[in-house]
Amino acid sequence: MHCGAPKQIRRDSTVFERISFKTYSYLSLPCDGKSRAQGPARPKGCNIKMKNSSCKITVLCAASLVAVTACNTDTSPQEGPDQGPTEEGGADTRIHSENDDLWVRSAGSGMTSVFGTLENLTDDDLEIVAAETPVAESVELHEIILDDDGQEAMQEIEGGFLIPADAALEMEPGGDHLMLMGLHHELPPGELVEFTLEFEDGSAETIEAIVKDDGGQDEPYESDDHGDQNDH
Numbered sequence: 001m002h003c004g005a006p007k008q009i010r011r012d013s014t015v016f017e018r019i020s021f022k023t024y025s026y027l028s029l030p031c032d033g034k035s036r037a038q039g040p041a042r043p044k045g046c047n048i049k050m051k052n053s054s055c056k057i058t059v060l061c062a063a064s065l066v067a068v069t070a071c072n073t074d075t076s077p078q079e080g081p082d083q084g085p086t087e088e089g090g091a092d093t094r095i096h097s098e099n100d101d102l103w104v105r106s107a108g109s110g111m112t113s114v115f116g117t118l119e120n121l122t123d124d125d126l127e128i129v130a131a132e133t134p135v136a137e138s139v140e141l142h143e144i145i146l147d148d149d150g151q152e153a154m155q156e157i158e159g160g161f162l163i164p165a166d167a168a169l170e171m172e173p174g175g176d177h178l179m180l181m182g183l184h185h186e187l188p189p190g191e192l193v194e195f196t197l198e199f200e201d202g203s204a205e206t207i208e209a210i211v212k213d214d215g216g217q218d219e220p221y222e223s224d225d226h227g228d229q230n231d232h
Contacts, residue, residue, distance in 0.1 A: 005051050005085045045207055046100055059099060068118055083215070090207075093121060093205070094120065094121055094122050094126060094199075094205060095118055095119065095120065095121070095126070095163075095197060095205050095207060096118075096119045096121050096184045097116060097117055097118050097119060097207055097209075100210065101116045101117045101189065102114070102115075102116035102117065102118070102207065102208070102209040102210070103115055103116050103209050103210050103211065103212045104187060104193050104209050104210070104211045104212070105211075105212065105213075105214060106187055106188060106189050106198055106211050106212060106213045107183060107186070108187075109183055109184060109186065110182075110183060110212070111136070111179060111180055111181050111182065112179075112180050112187060113142075113173070113177045113178065113179055113180070114177060114178035114179075114180065114185065114193075114195070114209055115171045115172050115173060115177050116170065116171055116209065117161075117168050117170055117171070118161075118163060118168060118171070118197075118207075119167075119168040120163040120164065120165060120166060120168065120169075121166075122165060122166075123165050123166065124165050125158065125160075125162060125163065125164050126163045126199055126200075127160045127161065127162045127163070127199060127200040128141065128160050128161040128169075128197050128198070128199060129141075129159065129160035129195065129198055129199065129200050130160070130165070130168070130197075130198040131178055131195055131197050131198065132195070132196050132198075133180060133184060133194060133195045133196070135180065135184055135185065135187065135192060135193055136180035136181055136183050137181055137182030137183060137184070138180075138182060139178055139179065139180055139181070139195070140156050140178070140179040140180045140181060141156060141157045141160055141161055141176075141178060141179075142154050142155065142156055142157060142176070142177055142179045143155060143156075143157040143175075143176050144175055144176075152174070154179075157176070160200065161176060172182070178195070179205075187211045188211060189211050189212055189213045190210065190211060191210075191211040192208050192209070192210055193208065193209050193210075194206060194207075194208050195207050195208070195209060
């Protein structure tokens with residue numbers, strides 16, 4: 001019988017166990033959260049049995065845990081700011097005007113005018129061909145012209161108000177403006193009036209204007225249809 005072989009195998013097994021245990025001691029962390037840089041002592045409280053090949057398995061498990069933790073790191077892209085239009089009114093907003101910029105002349109009855117700035121927010125020309133409001137029977141788009149005698153006169157514009165891309169339409173007394181015809185009720189200063197603007201392409205957009213008292217400047221008239229209305 002060859003009795004020397006088993007002893008050699010046991011000796012090799014003992015050496016492997018020591019090497020494996022020391023490897024674990026350098027790689028693993030005890031339960032108290034402090035690294036253990038040296039010494040073969042087992043971490044207290046971990047209840048890990050270091051026997052033969054189980055030591056090697058423990059080391060592999062510890063390495064796998066590190067890999068899994070790294071993989072579980074949240075790498076999903078963070079939501080960025082909304083890429084949609086930042087203009088007030090939403091993605092479909094094409095015309096912009098602050099309440100203080102767009103205003104209606106206060107009036108008790110009859111008709112009145114709308115002045116202010118309408119800004120085109122798009123890269124395309126916009127043409128306003130009509131408008132309506134719940135506070136009046138109708139809305140007309142007016143311009144000021146010179147009549148045959150060289151006098152200023154107001155008339156309904158042909159076509160509509162053209163606002164070039166990234167530009168603005170300035171409506172002011174003595175120039176282009178909206179005219180509210182047949183007011184349903186008095187418009188005192190401070191009241192907000194809603195308008196729906198209709199464009200050449202058939203689309204529409206709603207805006208608001210504030211009623212102001214500017215001293216009641218009169219606009220010149222050309223049409224007899226306007227002559228029997230109250231001055232505005």
